Amino acid sequence: MKKIASTFFTALFAGAITLGAYKLFFEKPNYAIVTESEGRPVFNTSYTPTSPKGAGINEADFTTAAEMTVNAVVHVKNVSITRDRGSYLDFFYGHGSSARPQVGTGSGVIISQDGYIVTNNHVIENASQLQVMLNNNKVYDAEIIGTDPNSDIALIKIDADRKLPYLAFGDSDHVKVGEWVLAVGNPFSLTSTVTAGIVSAKARNLGKADQSFIQTDAAVNPGNSGGALVNTNGDLIGINTAITSQTGSYVGYSFAVPSNIAKKVVDDILEYGNVQKGILGVDIVRANTPYAIQKGINQIEGVYIAGIEEDTGAEEADLREGDIIKEIDDIKIRKYADLTGYLSSKRPEDTVQVTIERDKEIFTVPVVLKRRQVITVPNMGLEIKNLTKEDMKKFKTKKGVKVVGVPEIYRGYGLEGKVILSLDDQEINDIEEAKVLFGRISRRGRTIMTMINQKGERERLIFQ
Structure with a gap:
């Protein structure tokens, strides 16, 4: 009987030692001791239960x-x-x-x-x-x-x-x-x-x-x-x-x-x-340009206004050079593509709420988008604009587009400052019609341009 008891206690003791060694050396503890110490960082841990499906793509259907x-x-x-x-x-x-x-x-x-x-x-x-x-x-x-x-x-x-x-x-x-x-x-x-x-x-x-x-x-x-x-x-x-x-x-x-x-x-x-494209009427400074770096505006969050175009919504709303556009219609504007992307979804006569920063003050003004008044036409590269009321009075015409810029190749033709009335005998009313007609010019054919000068004299030029 003593022998059986001795064997039992020996086995029990050995089992206890084995279990203790396993707990001590192999099993990871499921608790942590937290003490306050000013010299140690503190990390917040999320205890939100993990989804049985896993995380990421498995959650999406x-x-x-x-x-x-x-x-x-x-x-x-x-x-x-x-x-x-x-x-x-x-x-x-x-x-x-x-x-x-x-x-x-x-x-x-x-x-x-x-x-x-x-x-x-x-x-x-x-x-x-x-x-x-x-x-x-x-x-x-x-x-x-x-x-x-x-x-x-x-x-x-x-x-x-x-x-x-x-x-x-x-x-x-x-x-x-x-x-x-x-x-x-x-x-x-x-x-x-x-x-x-x-x-x-x-x-x-x-x-x-x-x-x-x-x-x-x-x-x-x-x-x-x-x-x-x-x-x-x-x-x-x-x-x-x-x-x-x-x-x-x-x-x-x-x-x-x-x-x-x-x-x-x-x-x-x-x-x-x-x-139909509506424009704000501002000249923008692009990031990473020498001008932006020189002016110290390369790292701003927003779009810097470098100038205001005449007869536009921006001029009427009293936007100014140096203003920084921060938001439009509650859409954050961090860079130029944010601005152009949002405006591409708008039309002329739409009103947008423009939030700007001026002299460290933030305020919002309504701006009415206008039609683009100046474009460069395809093929010939002339820069043209819609006629103002003063132009119509001066040239005595309500139709046509005014030439305001001429590329080097056409400088000798005396085009600048004149009004183009028609192209290949097709009447031009505004810059959008002019863009379409100039886009149809064939390099192998000839193009007839009818113009009027400030004296009211009509001219016809033939381009081969």
């Missing part, structure tokens, strides 16, 4: 947004005709150049039940034949309703035999960096492809002063152009437009035209036939 989107995104095929120059024998013996069809593809987004589709201008540019294939593989011929090369947005239409699924425009001004988004399109002619990512940045520009893109890391490749960028609710917040890549394929991020800009362009095309 993209299925509803994908189902809402794929049937409203279409495949766009552009057939254009290109001409080969041929050999010098063809030139001398009159065979001429040979024509061959070239096919380009992209995507588009149905925005109404009756078949209006928004896409990129570069997707449908120079099209001699345009076709749209729906997600159910039905193919329709499409017509171009209007385009805006500046924003790279185009509106086309198909006549379907039924009501079509479509996407509603969302509010891109309130898209947040870090928000989940889906890119839907037809990369490499693969229909209805959905990729996911987040909004990486807003108000990006790719070299042009008036660009303002949403940047995302959702995979976008050739063929995605013109497709939809949607949030997790299935709202259309952008039109996928560009990638930055040395290979021509996706390398990590892409860019989309914000939906507010795309919607405004579409509305203008439908209502006016062209894009």
Whole structure:
């Protein structure tokens, strides 16, 4: 009996030693001793329970947004005709150049039940034949309703035999960096492809002063152009437009035209036939320029006003040189692209509330946007402006545009200060009409310009 008892206590003692050693050397304690010490940092810890699903992408559900989107995104095929120059024998013996069809593809987004589709201008540019294939593989011929090369947005239409699924425009001004988004399109002619990512940045520009893109890391490749960028609710917040890549394929991020800009362009095309642009009327100093560095305004948060244009809303609202634009309509303005991006969604005669900083004081003033009064026309590069009341009185005309700047190549023609009345016998009423007519000038043909000088004398110039 003593032997059994001795063996039992020996085993019990050994077990206790083993358990104690395990607790001491191997098991991590689930408690912490906290003492107050002025010399040690204190870190706040969140005790929010962890979701059983995990964190991040597992929390997001993209299925509803994908189902809402794929049937409203279409495949766009552009057939254009290109001409080969041929050999010098063809030139001398009159065979001429040979024509061959070239096919380009992209995507588009149905925005109404009756078949209006928004896409990129570069997707449908120079099209001699345009076709749209729906997600159910039905193919329709499409017509171009209007385009805006500046924003790279185009509106086309198909006549379907039924009501079509479509996407509603969302509010891109309130898209947040870090928000989940889906890119839907037809990369490499693969229909209805959905990729996911987040909004990486807003108000990006790719070299042009008036660009303002949403940047995302959702995979976008050739063929995605013109497709939809949607949030997790299935709202259309952008039109996928560009990638930055040395290979021509996706390398990590892409860019989309914000939906507010795309919607405004579409509305203008439908209502006016062209894009109506409202300007604030301020000259802006861009960041990282010698002037900005010299003036010590390179690191400011906002947009510095370097000058005020005459006969504009900014002049009427008493904005001044040196003011810093901080907000417009409660939208924060941190850099130039924020300003141009928001104004691109507005029209002439719209009123915006501009918050500025002046002499360390912050206040808000209403500013009425006006039509741009001065532009540079394509092909010839003349700088022209709409006629003021004084100009109309001086030149005794209510139509035409005044030449205020002439490039070096045309300096000897005496154009500056005169009013252009027509181009190739087509009357000009304002700078927008002039822009269209100058854009149609053929370098191989001749152009007839009718002008009037301050003496009331008409002149006709022929440019070969």
